[in-house]
Amino acid sequence: MTGLHAHNLRQMIDGRAVLDDVSLSVTPGEIVGLVGPNGAGKSTLVRAMLGQSRLAHGEVQLGGQDISTLSARERARHIAYVPQRAPDGFPVSVFDTCLLGRTPYMGSRPARKDIAIVEQVLDQLQLADLAFRTMDALSGGERQRVMLARALAQQTPLIVLDEPTSALDIGNQLFTLRLLADQVRDQGIGVLVAIHDLSLAARFATRVALLHRGKMLAEGAWRDTLTTQTIRQSYGVEAEFGQLRDAPIIAPFEVGAS
Numbered sequence: 001m002t003g004l005h006a007h008n009l010r011q012m013i014d015g016r017a018v019l020d021d022v023s024l025s026v027t028p029g030e031i032v033g034l035v036g037p038n039g040a041g042k043s044t045l046v047r048a049m050l051g052q053s054r055l056a057h058g059e060v061q062l063g064g065q066d067i068s069t070l071s072a073r074e075r076a077r078h079i080a081y082v083p084q085r086a087p088d089g090f091p092v093s094v095f096d097t098c099l100l101g102r103t104p105y106m107g108s109r110p111a112r113k114d115i116a117i118v119e120q121v122l123d124q125l126q127l128a129d130l131a132f133r134t135m136d137a138l139s140g141g142e143r144q145r146v147m148l149a150r151a152l153a154q155q156t157p158l159i160v161l162d163e164p165t166s167a168l169d170i171g172n173q174l175f176t177l178r179l180l181a182d183q184v185r186d187q188g189i190g191v192l193v194a195i196h197d198l199s200l201a202a203r204f205a206t207r208v209a210l211l212h213r214g215k216m217l218a219e220g221a222w223r224d225t226l227t228t229q230t231i232r233q234s235y236g237v238e239a240e241f242g243q244l245r246d247a248p249i250i251a252p253f254e255v256g257a258s
């Protein structure tokens with residue numbers, strides 16, 4: 001059971017279509033970058049793809065099965081989710097928060113293997129020094145990195161992340177995207193990441209999907225998806241394109257272009 005496929009999703013909120021005939025897939029070995037302006041429907045689509053939404057139309061399939069027919073435990077063995085906002089104010093240690101990622105595999109208590117995996121992930125994310133701090137005693141960026149650690153500890157073939165770099169400094173943004181790219185290359189996992197930074201999306205995503213007002217405006221290689229015209233239409237800005245070393249740079253210049 002691997003690929004995640006959303007077919008023709010339509011979701012209504014207060015009589016308005018917040019997702020309108022949206023299809024999107026993520027399969028092992030790729031990073032799909034989901035971009036679009038505020039309110040475009042990225043988080044709504046992410047939640048729908050996790051099987052958490054009531055849809056007016058369409059279906060989400062995980063490995064060919066309707067995701068809504070799978071138990072929470074089955075889903076959690078296949079998809080790890082990093083939410084947009086890490087919950088704050090709960091006095092649980094970083095270590096125990098990451099251990100929650102092992103829940104889909106655990107009985108009533110963690111096995112030695114679960115502990116070892118959490119230790120390894122905390123080392124990998126350079127969070128070992130914070131392991132016994134409680135989540136409510138962390139900065140916003142630290143909490144966000146712990147949520148990523150929890151997802152990695154889940155060891156799933158798919159990871160879905162909703163703006164995992166929004167609270168991170170530039171070093172940790174790069175570290176996070178590189179780490180995801182390495183996991184895709186070395187472990188063959190599939191990643192769906194909603195992200196605002198178009199340069200990072202273009203640089204790290206194997207495919208980019210641009211959502212605008214609940215519809216999929218463009219999807220494919222970043223050069224085809226993120227064009228002067230699609231950025232103008234969706235974000236209302238004039239963007240300039242450049243390249244530094246091998247990295248594409250997409251910078252907004254003028255507002256009010258739509």
Ligand SMILES: Nc1ncnc2c1ncn2[C@@H]1O[C@H](COP(=O)(O)OP(=O)(O)OP(=O)(O)O)[C@@H](O)[C@H]1O
Pocket residue numbers: 013014018036037038039040041042043044045
């Ligand atoms: N519970 C709700 N009640 C009413 N409207 C909602 C609700 N949840 C989401 N919406 C609306 O649905 C639309 C899509 O929201 P969503 O959070 O998916 O956007 P987004 O692309 O993730 O935005 P952002 O980049 O700001 O995080 C928005 O117009 C939002 O106001």
